[in-house]
Amino acid sequence: MDRHFTEPLRERGVRITPQRAFIWQALASSDDHFTAEELWERVRAVLPGLEISTVYRSLEALAGAGLVVESRVGEGPRIFEARSAPHPHLVCEKCGRISHLDSAAGGRILGALEAESEGFETHELHIFATGVCADCAEGTE
Numbered sequence: 001m002d003r004h005f006t007e008p009l010r011e012r013g014v015r016i017t018p019q020r021a022f023i024w025q026a027l028a029s030s031d032d033h034f035t036a037e038e039l040w041e042r043v044r045a046v047l048p049g050l051e052i053s054t055v056y057r058s059l060e061a062l063a064g065a066g067l068v069v070e071s072r073v074g075e076g077p078r079i080f081e082a083r084s085a086p087h088p089h090l091v092c093e094k095c096g097r098i099s100h101l102d103s104a105a106g107g108r109i110l111g112a113l114e115a116e117s118e119g120f121e122t123h124e125l126h127i128f129a130t131g132v133c134a135d136c137a138e139g140t141e
């Protein structure tokens, strides 16, 4: 395992296990969102015998250390991603794909929020826009 992927865990006081390190690697090396099942699929390729319950426990440890953010879109599954600057999510109602507005747009929204919220200190910002992505919109016309 690359130190690049174990170091953040060590820094945050997360006990390093291969499961946690590989799950963190899968999240940190992608700017995508994953369900626990998707991570399970990926990490099982390198750790056969990995249990889904271990994936959930590892995600909880990583989230508790502030490395991973969990969100949920409506009634959809829990999704996980490596923590980054707050960013709005665009959720396609047709294909289910979740994409990001860049963090500059997220920063502007957060700035507006802070300016308007009279001292409220924001820790998490979950913004989801639902609609139809450009690919799906193209397919319907």
Ligand SMILES: [Zn+2]
Residues within 6 Å of the ligand: 033, 081, 087, 089, 100
């Ligand atoms: Zn995201």
Ligand SMILES: [Zn+2]
Residues within 6 Å of the ligand: 092, 093, 094, 095, 096, 097, 132, 133, 134, 135, 136, 137
């Ligand atoms: Zn779509």
